[in-house]
């Protein structure tokens with residue numbers, strides 16, 4: 001089914017998203033996210049609960065100094081407390097003071113929550129909903145009503161649940177948002193109940209707010225849209241209380257590209273991947289590489305059969321064009337590769353290579369042999385380029401290693417560690433023997449320093465290179481301290497970064513391989529062999 005019906009997107013990353021365990025947004029973080037969402041054309045951005053904490057109060061004030069371009073920023077709160085006067089509730093005054101045109105308030109739909117959560121009676125809950133909305137309306141505000149626990153409430157006591165929505169409608173709410181607060185509903189239940197609400201209260205616009213406790217938040221939101229709701233609430237990357245909210249990065253492309261709903265401009269949709277990554281950076285959570293649409297691996301092809309087909313026509317293994325959401329196709333190199341993967345990388349590295357050239361197959365075989373020994377080139381493309389150039393006779397030997405020694409001295413007591421390391425290396429460069437010694441705060445750092453010290457006299461560019469990351473993985477855990485280790489080293493020259501790999505039963509030898517390849521690749525980047533600089 002396709003439709004050109006308008007769907008109003010409502011982002012609650014700054015409110016429900018920040019209810020995720022592990023997220024703590026600063027005021028600046030909230031402002032940055034709000035501006036990015038605004039740029040992406042999200043029409044409603046829920047900013048927080050003014051009065052619940054000082055930061056949420058400041059957020060609305062600060063936004064007045066740097067207003068959004070197109071989005072409505074929405075203040076969030078609950079209904080008044082039982083047996084209180086809405087006009088005299090301090091919390092509701094704080095919400096009004098935030099100065100937004102739109103206010104979203106949540107109220108109880110489930111009788112269990114009224115009697116046990118609020119400890120009041122069913123008619124007082126209806127009065128709480130009605131009074132609060134009427135009060136905000138009397139102050140010139142527009143109201144979205146979030147019917148908390150809607151689906152559970154409706155399943156348990158449909159008559160009462162419907163009267164709560166009627167109270168909100170009569171009081172002047174413009175949208176009734178049906179919330180699957182506990183996130184346990186399934187798509188067929190959502191469809192059925194949304195249709196029944198549409199019949200019971202036909203004169204009002206409906207929205208949906210789903211949680212992911214059953215892993216169905218996105219599917220539930222889609223089911224609701226197909227059953228007639230016009231507002232969809234969700235968060236960037238699905239952040240939210242417990243298992244999270246409906247992920248807007250999945251929902252928006254599904255609604256817009258797959259189902260033909262009108263959500264945001266096509267141009268704005270191309271910012272989706274950037275927005276997802278920016279928000280994960282701001283909240284300080286690693287991006288999910290395997291997230292649908294926006295993940296780094298969402299359009300990554302690893303298996304040789306897939307790559308061969310994708311190189312002919314991407315439709316063979318892609319459900320849509322990555323560019324539509326600002327993502328990109330990637331080809332991964334590994335022991336699952338075929339000649340097509342090798343050719344793809346040759347082109348990426350600026351190396352001329354034909355499929356018929358026997359070297360192409362030799363490179364593939366070498367790759368598979370090394371991967372079988374524990375090397376992993378998908379995370380170390382710089383090492384793969386060196387392997388390829390070596391097979392093609394394009395790799396110049398920088399030096400010959402005659403040997404190295406590393407000496408560590410460690411003093412430790414229960415809560416204190418002190419130690420340093422000393423590395424000695426002997427190399428031959430251009431027929432000359434060199435012996436160098438260097439110190440470091442650990443054995444790898446000392447070894448790295450000693451290698452650089454020896455080589456910098458011959459390759460002065462090395463002075464600019466430095467290690468930016470170092471990762472170790474034990475490959476055969478059952479072998480204990482005799483296990484093989486894989487070391488990944490990320491190096492940088494201040495502009496580009498690249499990763500190299502080493503494998504050995506000795507962690508220092510594995511580190512040595514990765515460090516030396518890192519230096520060699522840095523030199524290659526600056527050599528005439530590279531027609532263009534590629535960041536690996």
Ligand SMILES: CC(=O)SCCNC(=O)CCNC(=O)[C@H](O)C(C)(C)COP(=O)(O)OP(=O)(O)OC[C@H]1O[C@@H](n2cnc3c(N)ncnc32)[C@H](O)[C@@H]1OP(=O)(O)O
Pocket residue numbers: 016049051052053078079080081082106107108117118119128148181241
């Ligand atoms: C489904 C959702 O995600 S709704 C959003 C929930 N978000 C948050 O709770 C984050 C922000 N919350 C807060 O900072 C605090 O909880 C506050 C400031 C709102 C309230 O703090 P406190 O006054 O200390 O109350 P506390 O947090 O202990 O309990 C919540 C109170 O709200 C009441 N409440 C819950 N829902 C509603 C509602 N729809 N209408 C009125 N009151 C409600 C509860 O019954 C409880 O009242 P009680 O103290 O009489 O039992």
Ligand SMILES: CC(=O)C(=O)O
Pocket residue numbers: 016106146147148149179180181182209211
């Ligand atoms: C309102 C809300 O966040 C919920 O019901 O889940």
